[in-house]
Amino acid sequence: MQQERTLSIPGNFGETRRLQPDVFARDCPTRQLLDRVADKWSVLILLTLGSESMRFNGLKRRIQGVSQKMLSQTLRSLERDGLVTRRIEPAVPVIVIYTITPLGRGLLGALQSMIDWAEACMIEVAAAQNDYDKRQASV
């Protein structure tokens, strides 16, 4: 069964408006969603959890350079958006395991493509930057 891609939103007078999702529209919820998902730490976290569930410090080790503040902050956002679940195992000390949800898994392909592109093109991009900077310097 194909789900209709519209969103019901209560209007000013209680009626429901049917909204076509459009990320180019200023107030479309997809805009906020894009802002969340198009984020360095979100991308790296989701990709990591895509290959295996992991504990907090595991993620911290894997994603080099992330502070625990950004890590816990981003994890909470992802949990709130339903892309990641947080499971607590009663132990001393406590064990917390983060797992990607099926919803989050649906995003994985796109994210991996982005990374693949970045890893494949970084040399060309670096060259382009060099060119650009040289041209600017000569002006």
Next chain:
Amino acid sequence: MQQERTLSIPGNFGETRRLQPDVFARDCPTRQLLDRVADKWSVLILLTLGSESMRFNGLKRRIQGVSQKMLSQTLRSLERDGLVTRRIEPAVPVIVIYTITPLGRGLLGALQSMIDWAEACMIEVAAAQNDYDKRQASV
């Protein structure tokens, strides 16, 4: 001919190190690249230019809510990275046309997938947020 995906970087003693690109490494250039590309305005600009070249104010109209500051700033970054070109046609007033490069075009698939996912899943995500907020309120 398959290009090797390594990057030559001058080391401390003048030798060249062969680096495997790894976005999880703190200092890999792909990390900066990811930060650029995983950006709301970059995504929207590239997608727009993916379907047609466009002038500054055309972009501004299409991408609702972008300020001219962020637009020109992001365009300059994208130009520097070699993902977009800027062509000036001598006229009065001047005409400036932005076009996506083949390099940038290679990223389009991934970005479109991201948007498709966002538009498809925004309802589920909104529901998840609701759930989460309710659970938080009851604690």
Next chain:
DNA sequence: CAGCATCCATGACGATACTG
């Protein structure tokens, strides 16, 4: 181990005004 609370600096970003 898995965080939260706090402080603080830098930078992101929008609004506004101005230019060729």
Next chain:
DNA sequence: CAGTATCGTCATGGATGCTG
């Protein structure tokens, strides 16, 4: 039209110290 320049605000994000 296609921007640049400047200002003020708010958020981002690292560093540090503390908790159960």
